[in-house]
Amino acid sequence: MNKTATHIIGARLLHALALAAFVAFALFPLFWLLKVSLTPDDLMYGEGVRLWPSRVTLDHYGSVLRHSQFPLFFRNSLIVSAATGLLATAAASAAGYAFSRFRFRGKAWVMGVMLVSQMFPLVIIVAPIFRLLSPLGLTNSLSGLVVVYTAFNTPFAAFLMQSFFEAIPKDLEEAAMMDGATRFQALRRVILPLTLPGLAATGGFVFTAAWSELLFSLMLNSSAAVSTFPAGLLGFVSKFSVDFGQMMAAGVLALLPVGAFFLLIQRYLVQGLTAGAVKG
CATH class of the missing domain: 1.20.5 (Single alpha-helices involved in coiled-coils or other helix-helix interfaces)
Known part of the structure; x- marks a missing residue:
């Protein structure tokens, strides 16, 4: 050799x-x-x-499922994360398509503001967000969390979708429009099917971000009925002790939907991450 x-x-x-x-x-x-x-x-x-x-x-799992409020927290997290994923991905798709295909006055400023919005530590804007949502009746509600999570995840998701749209040649939709399709029809029938990997990657990012978020869930909601599981895990911590067994069992159960979700979109996710990294 x-x-x-x-x-x-x-x-x-x-x-x-x-x-x-x-x-x-x-x-x-x-x-x-x-x-x-x-x-x-x-x-x-x-x-x-x-x-x-x-x-x-398996006693810890039995206690979590039968003698705690974890099933309620789990359901709340699933509702909030799914709604946030759908809304933020839809808004990001529209914004990403506009940024990649159109030139308009103030485009650079809009993109700059969206980028700057991601630079602030969330802890410094919790109080203003609470003051804003309280008169609207959106505190202590799942709807308020969906609004906040969608607002904070859409900018980054829009930049992701922009990279995916830019990887698709404009000639494809122009050819469809020359055949009589409107721009919306070309987007729906030609472009969106090609961006399924990008949609999966973006949706997976938003879903995971909403699923694991703690700060807003803890500060905007004081009722256990609308708490998500990251805030609900604190219920296993008492003043003088921590029930590590039940807390870890709840953590394992909380990983299941995220793992199942990524297994379902794995093929699209890998394609989306690689396609979004290459322009052309």
Whole structure:
């Protein structure tokens, strides 16, 4: 075996080891989440730090599903995230198409304002948002969260969709319009089907952002009836103790819809992320 072949094999082995180490590092928190959720209370501190408990139990999952408000929080998060994903993706698609296809006065300013809106720490605008929504009756409501999440996720989603639309040649819709289609018909019948991967990637980003958001859910809602699961997880923390078993079990259950959603759109998501990175 010559030196070149040895060098190639060594480089590939090193690359595989580095990739395996990265995957293990990324997945270890999820493994520990699952491990703690299956550990009985009497072994939580009695066995010390172990990779896997000597005995497992599903009691924490049963307690979360039967004796806590987690099912309500789960439902609220699902409603808010799905509604936010649909609204923000639709608004971002319209904005991204306009930015990629039209030239209009003030376009640079509009894009600049949208970009600047993503630079502010959310904690400094919680109070103004609360003062704005309170007279409208949108605090302590799922509708208020949908409005806020849609407003804050649409700008970045619009930039994502703009890159996807710019990757589609204008000749396609121009050919459709020459055949008698209106611009809207060309968009609906020609362009949007080609941007399904982009729509999936954008929808996945917005859904995940809304699903995991804590600050606004905690500050705008004081009623458990409209709390989402990130805020609901705080219910497992009491003044003097933390029920780690039930908290981790709730965390595992909360991962299921996100995992299922990304499995459904995996093919479109990979295509969208790669297509959006290449202009042409």
